[in-house]
Amino acid sequence: MTRTHWLFGDQLGPAFLAAGEGGPARDAPVVMIESRAVFRRRRFHRAKAHLILSAMRHRAAELGDRVTYIRAETYGEGLRRTVGQGPVTVHHPTSRAALRLVRSLPGVTVLPPRGFLVAPEEFATWVDGQRALRMENFYRQVRRDHDLLMEAGEPAGGTWNLDHENRRPPPHGARTLGAPAPYRPREDDIDDEVRRDLDRWERDGDVSFVGRDGPRSFPADRREALAALRRFVSHRLPDFGAYEDAMLADDGTMSHSLLSSSLNLGLLDPAECVEAAEAAWRAGEAPLNSVEGFVRQIAGWREYVWHLYWHFGEEYRTSNTLGHHGSLPDWWNELDADAVSARCVATALRQVRDTGWTHHIPRLMVLGSHALQRGWDPAAVTDWFHRCFVDGYDWVMLPNVVGMSQYADGGRMTTKPYTSGGAYIDRMSDLCGGCPHRPDRRVGEDACPFTAGYWAFLDRHRDTLGHNPRMARAVRGLDRLKDLPALLEQERDRERLHGDEPP
Numbered sequence: 001m002t003r004t005h006w007l008f009g010d011q012l013g014p015a016f017l018a019a020g021e022g023g024p025a026r027d028a029p030v031v032m033i034e035s036r037a038v039f040r041r042r043r044f045h046r047a048k049a050h051l052i053l054s055a056m057r058h059r060a061a062e063l064g065d066r067v068t069y070i071r072a073e074t075y076g077e078g079l080r081r082t083v084g085q086g087p088v089t090v091h092h093p094t095s096r097a098a099l100r101l102v103r104s105l106p107g108v109t110v111l112p113p114r115g116f117l118v119a120p121e122e123f124a125t126w127v128d129g130q131r132a133l134r135m136e137n138f139y140r141q142v143r144r145d146h147d148l149l150m151e152a153g154e155p156a157g158g159t160w161n162l163d164h165e166n167r168r169p170p171p172h173g174a175r176t177l178g179a180p181a182p183y184r185p186r187e188d189d190i191d192d193e194v195r196r197d198l199d200r201w202e203r204d205g206d207v208s209f210v211g212r213d214g215p216r217s218f219p220a221d222r223r224e225a226l227a228a229l230r231r232f233v234s235h236r237l238p239d240f241g242a243y244e245d246a247m248l249a250d251d252g253t254m255s256h257s258l259l260s261s262s263l264n265l266g267l268l269d270p271a272e273c274v275e276a277a278e279a280a281w282r283a284g285e286a287p288l289n290s291v292e293g294f295v296r297q298i299a300g301w302r303e304y305v306w307h308l309y310w311h312f313g314e315e316y317r318t319s320n321t322l323g324h325h326g327s328l329p330d331w332w333n334e335l336d337a338d339a340v341s342a343r344c345v346a347t348a349l350r351q352v353r354d355t356g357w358t359h360h361i362p363r364l365m366v367l368g369s370h371a372l373q374r375g376w377d378p379a380a381v382t383d384w385f386h387r388c389f390v391d392g393y394d395w396v397m398l399p400n401v402v403g404m405s406q407y408a409d410g411g412r413m414t415t416k417p418y419t420s421g422g423a424y425i426d427r428m429s430d431l432c433g434g435c436p437h438r439p440d441r442r443v444g445e446d447a448c449p450f451t452a453g454y455w456a457f458l459d460r461h462r463d464t465l466g467h468n469p470r471m472a473r474a475v476r477g478l479d480r481l482k483d484l485p486a487l488l489e490q491e492r493d494r495e496r497l498h499g500d501e502p503p
Helices: 038-039 046-067 075-082 097-106 120-128 137-145 189-203 221-237 262-263 270-282 288-312 314-318 343-355 360-374 379-388 394-405 422-427 449-460 472-480 484-498
Strands: 005-006 031-035 067-072 088-091 108-111
Touching: 031 038, 031 046, 031 075, 038 097, 038 484, 046 189, 067 075, 097 108, 097 120, 120 137, 120 288, 137 288, 221 262, 221 270, 221 288, 270 449, 288 394, 314 379, 314 394, 360 379, 360 394, 360 422, 360 449, 379 394, 449 472, 449 484
Parallel strands: 005 031, 005 088, 031 067, 088 108
Antiparallel strands: none
């Protein structure tokens, strides 16, 4: 009996139907299940719900008579309605919950994961040879194994890491970086249908969303994803590297690729992305620092996060080394950017509200840093990032937020907390101009919430962070602050009197 192959909503590219070793049978019938329960369990960003449903329905339209597309309450119900107890194959899902589900269902065979460069057994072998897990070491191994940006066995340009060339602040006085616009898709009848369905679900009180669902900004099928990749490599990649850590209030995309959602839906394969970037460098069409920075994001960080999600285990989800238990305030949960006076937070939150996306620096050094300084529960922060970003999935956000952004694992993933005072934001952006808060003020009505918050955070965790080699100097700096008592009193009063108010 030919086994039916089940495609999850983030397994939408050709790799997930490729036959051969570790793949489904050639021309196997396909089932796709649109589960309403998924959207009931979490209050997702409306643009994210739209993108996922549009992408699934576009894939079903491509597959035609080969696919049975079921709209059901749960995955289990949908599977029973299509194949009953018949044999089913499915590629390894991307979340622990989905993996538990498919392993619990009779007749389901789980095939190896696809959509990543490094196989689980290869990562396990690498881990066995490490005294400490560090992304840089993993990244170098991936470069070697996949011959990425290598020349005669050595890294192209003679060095593995060009981060020092990729930390430039934005051009002085510029409102935008001036990069060519990213690829933008055109909506079609499927998008209209999805929007009508989401409207009906909300009217019926069936589900509730957050954020805005404007014209779809991200690819929903393979053709669009390839067009977005070509557009980035040919027009935006050359200027990507130097300004990848910079922020501008009027330029939310800068030269970033905006390919993360396509990768995480399975519409693009990581190999084709890094190979296209490397080809551009070898053809003299993009500088090495930009190409290496892009390759690092995909072949380094994305692969590393995927494997750490499985390596750390389910207990990692409850990590809370710093003992942060604060609740997320309503203005944050509602993406109410207009309620926020701090221009950096307002700008980042507005980008999330309007598009479901910001690039990695607003995520880490504005939104994540603010949550860390305020002591919010890392599990709640992780859930917020998962729900509110179009590229957010459990495997993506759990290590990124718990480990890197909130330092809740105490250093298992990164060597220090990623947070700063306002000086960093001022140096790397134009967001402090026109803000009622001053980045150089710790105390007073115009004190920067990040500058005050940074020193209050260090003081609160002085004993823990004072033993961290990368934080010890900053912690010692507390003793040089003559206004530290006033600062701490100010922050205690703020928390007591205005704890849920935006900065």
